[in-house]
Amino acid sequence: MEPAGRRKGYRIVTDVERISSAPIKFQKDVPVAAEADVLVVGGGPAGIAAAVASARNGARTVLVERFGFLGGNATAGLVGPFMTSYSQDGKIQLIKGVFEELVERAEALGGAIHPRSVEGGSEYAGFITYGHHRVTPFDPEAVKLVAAEMCLEAGVDLRLHTFVCDTLVEDGGVAGVLVASKSGLEAIRAKITVDCSADADIAARAGVPFHQGRDEDGLTQPMTLFFRVGNVDDATVIEYINRMNEYRPFTSLVKAARERGDFPIPREAIGIYRTPHPGIWRVNTTRLHQLDGTDVRDLTKAEIEGRRQVMFLMRFFREQCPGFENAMLLDTAAMIGVRETRRIVGEYTLTADDLASGREFDDVIALCGYPIDIHSPTGSGGTMNKEAFECANVYQLPYGILVPQGADRLLVAGRCVSSSHEALGAIRVMPPAFAMGQAAGTAAALAVAEGVEPRNVPVPWLQETLVKNGAYLGDTVNRRIKSGERSTGS
Ligand SMILES: Cc1cc2nc3c(=O)[nH]c(=O)nc-3n(C[C@H](O)[C@H](O)[C@H](O)COP(=O)(O)OP(=O)(O)OC[C@H]3O[C@@H](n4cnc5c(N)ncnc54)[C@H](O)[C@@H]3O)c2cc1C
Numbered sequence: 001m002e003p004a005g006r007r008k009g010y011r012i013v014t015d016v017e018r019i020s021s022a023p024i025k026f027q028k029d030v031p032v033a034a035e036a037d038v039l040v041v042g043g044g045p046a047g048i049a050a051a052v053a054s055a056r057n058g059a060r061t062v063l064v065e066r067f068g069f070l071g072g073n074a075t076a077g078l079v080g081p082f083m084t085s086y087s088q089d090g091k092i093q094l095i096k097g098v099f100e101e102l103v104e105r106a107e108a109l110g111g112a113i114h115p116r117s118v119e120g121g122s123e124y125a126g127f128i129t130y131g132h133h134r135v136t137p138f139d140p141e142a143v144k145l146v147a148a149e150m151c152l153e154a155g156v157d158l159r160l161h162t163f164v165c166d167t168l169v170e171d172g173g174v175a176g177v178l179v180a181s182k183s184g185l186e187a188i189r190a191k192i193t194v195d196c197s198a199d200a201d202i203a204a205r206a207g208v209p210f211h212q213g214r215d216e217d218g219l220t221q222p223m224t225l226f227f228r229v230g231n232v233d234d235a236t237v238i239e240y241i242n243r244m245n246e247y248r249p250f251t252s253l254v255k256a257a258r259e260r261g262d263f264p265i266p267r268e269a270i271g272i273y274r275t276p277h278p279g280i281w282r283v284n285t286t287r288l289h290q291l292d293g294t295d296v297r298d299l300t301k302a303e304i305e306g307r308r309q310v311m312f313l314m315r316f317f318r319e320q321c322p323g324f325e326n327a328m329l330l331d332t333a334a335m336i337g338v339r340e341t342r343r344i345v346g347e348y349t350l351t352a353d354d355l356a357s358g359r360e361f362d363d364v365i366a367l368c369g370y371p372i373d374i375h376s377p378t379g380s381g382g383t384m385n386k387e388a389f390e391c392a393n394v395y396q397l398p399y400g401i402l403v404p405q406g407a408d409r410l411l412v413a414g415r416c417v418s419s420s421h422e423a424l425g426a427i428r429v430m431p432p433a434f435a436m437g438q439a440a441g442t443a444a445a446l447a448v449a450e451g452v453e454p455r456n457v458p459v460p461w462l463q464e465t466l467v468k469n470g471a472y473l474g475d476t477v478n479r480r481i482k483s484g485e486r487s488t489g490s
Helices: 002-006 045-056 097-108 140-154 201-205 234-244 251-259 295-318 352-357 421-426 430-451 460-470 475-482
Strands: 033-043 061-065 157-159 163-170 172-182 183-195 210-212 228-229 272-274 281-283 328-332 341-346 366-370 396-397 411-414
Touching: 002 295, 033 157, 033 172, 033 228, 045 061, 045 097, 045 140, 045 183, 061 183, 097 251, 097 430, 140 157, 163 183, 163 201, 172 295, 183 201, 183 430, 201 341, 201 411, 251 295, 295 328, 328 411, 352 396, 352 421, 366 411, 366 430, 396 430, 411 430, 421 430, 430 460, 460 475
Parallel strands: 033 061, 033 183, 061 157, 183 411
Antiparallel strands: 163 172, 172 183, 210 341, 228 281, 228 328, 272 281, 366 396
8 A cells, every 4th residue: 555645645754664752854745725915823812903903904814723713811711801901090991992892892792891880899800909990801702703703804814723833934034834724734825924822833933032931940920720600699709708808809718728728729819700691700710830831741731730620619619608609610711721931032022110110112002001910930829919019000012022033024912022021910911912913913914015024114104003993002192193293104
């Protein structure tokens, strides 16, 4: 019988005769499945906004996502609510544009509550006040549908169930990617690629330098498997937690259980968030330390241990927590929640000082208000309090954090942009990811239209386009646009 490779008309070259651990040389002609102006990798918050913005700005856009639906952590990760899109004091809405549109459309389906009516300290905000004014509770099913509709209406060529496994590099720049799916191995070629994989998969494989974890030891924030519980007695939960008025929900119950030797999870309390649906709450409490989200063995370990912790917590809820006596496990997330992996080295690296001072950047592409929220890489606590880090009421994100060093024709948006470990603790949440995605998708489309490298996109033109498409970049940019100062773009 002929070798399978020859029958299919391609060659597989290996340098070993029998099973061995030596690297395998693999060579194959793969079809080009699509050619795009802009290729967006990853359909999470950053990728959704990048693809919609790119297509709306006239670029032929392909969006590749490994799951069968969009949303990333917002859907597959069951993560929520959308953290604040407002200034830290909850007074000014900072993140709008694609994010706002998605929220409004989800709200129209009964699948979200607009942040303007959600108070910090409320049950929707996990009973937390600091940094939790004006969060957005939402239903992941609504987000799956709305995100796909927005992409399709914008003309995005959507490729679900497609995993990007390598980057095509030509002449020092990214020329596209290699994907694997039920259709086999294929290539997608693009003029500009936007890496919204959250792990900087495309950038790392193109040779872009990156950091991972804290400067001192490389440890990252822990992972968490989200889950949802139903059949909760909302009124009893809210009454109990408000009456106890503890630092976080169920602190004393957790402390007592730990003292009895019956709370094996490194957490001081229970993170619970009411959803838009009666009786259904999200739980953000499992914790898995010292695992690497870019290592498949660690990811496997985290999924299994995460589910063990969920089962423990379900027992704890039913036996200990008022209002949860009849609670049932609705679902666990389709993927372990990874808070932090690679952070690329870009044209600019955002720091905690920039956030503390509210530093103004000429190339501002988004405003944010969420403070530095680092879950301890080794312990049970975190920095979600005023004392740990200073953070301005409003701070700015510059375009330079999206522009990688070391590879042309590439932009990065979302959780893996160029920032310190500390600054990432703030900008990693979903509304900033949407805002960064919208900026990167817009910049990519402008770069294609002008025939320039992303780093040479005229910033005033980018800002003007973002504002025209609903983004808010602050009064300085608004005044400049109003005064009619011409941008340098065509
Ligand atoms: C446990 C936990 C709790 C959190 N709590 C909150 C919260 O309450 N509120 C909040 O706003 N934020 C929260 N966050 C932060 C937030 O969820 C993420 O940082 C945010 O989703 C980042 O957006 P993103 O688009 O960069 O990445 P993601 O949401 O991770 O999306 C990345 C997408 O890329 C896809 N992808 C990745 N690699 C590939 C590949 N090679 N090929 C194809 N597709 C690929 C993924 O499937 C995914 O859809 C939390 C995060 C975690 C982990």
